[in-house]
Amino acid sequence: MAILILGLVLFLGIHSTRTLAPGVRESAVQSMGLNPWKGLYSVISLVGFVLIIWGYGEVRYTPTWVWVPPVWTRHIAALLLIPAFILLVAAYVPGTHMKARLGHPMVLATKTWAFAHLVSNGTVADILLFGGFLGWAILYYAIARRRDRAEGVTRPAVSGTRDLIAVIVGLVFYGVFALVLHEWLIGVKPFG
Structure with missing residues (x-):
């Protein structure tokens, strides 16, 4: 630990x-x-x-179990990770409306990822790992948005096409990760 x-x-x-x-x-x-x-x-x-x-x-x-999450929490986690992957990709696609509106989509992706895993995992290690990232992301996002407003930071949106690219690439990345990479890298099969 x-x-x-x-x-x-x-x-x-x-x-x-x-x-x-x-x-x-x-x-x-x-x-x-x-x-x-x-x-x-x-x-x-x-x-x-x-x-x-x-x-x-x-x-x-x-593992030291704090609670044993019901099986249905895995489905909630799977659904929450869809926008997390889209937000992660939106952080790297310049000119999206998502980045213009949200400011820090990667931090929001981290929040969503951490919360999804807290819902579906119940060990002390899970609480430390995902709770640590969730707490960090909440604090970081609040401070970064306040700093952006104070400094007058704006992120112009170029076109909806860029958002569409972020959504499509995010969905593909989500599918590949959920169906192949998660089991290969983490040892847990999300859908099985």
């Missing part, structure tokens, strides 16, 4: 510097330069991510 917690602290901590500790980030950029900061950021993120995977994988063998 300690490895999972350390991974979450590193990964979510480094992803919180701009939002929760902008002075630390700016100080690091000024002292070491932007590219070295990005390199350090990437290394800490990668180490945290690897520790999350390793730690979560280890505790899955000896």
Whole structure:
């Protein structure tokens, strides 16, 4: 469990510097330069991510159950992940109305992903992993949207075609992940 917690602290901590500790980030950029900061950021993120995977994988063998979710919660999770994948793709398609309206679709995708998995999983490790990401995403989104309004940030929408691209690619990505990659990468078959 300690490895999972350390991974979450590193990964979510480094992803919180701009939002929760902008002075630390700016100080690091000024002292070491932007590219070295990005390199350090990437290394800490990668180490945290690897520790999350390793730690979560280890505790899955000896789970401590807080509750046993009913089977129908898997269906809710599957439905919630459809917009999560679409929002994830919308974060990378420039000029979507989704990004213009929502501002940070990837963070909303993270919220939705984490909530969906909290609904359908009931171990202490699940609560730490998905609850940690959900709490982080809620806080990050609120602060980032407030910062955007204060700085007058706007994201122009180019056309509905870009939204359609995000929806189609998101649905394809969802299908591939749900039907093939989830079992291969995570060891759990969502539909089976």
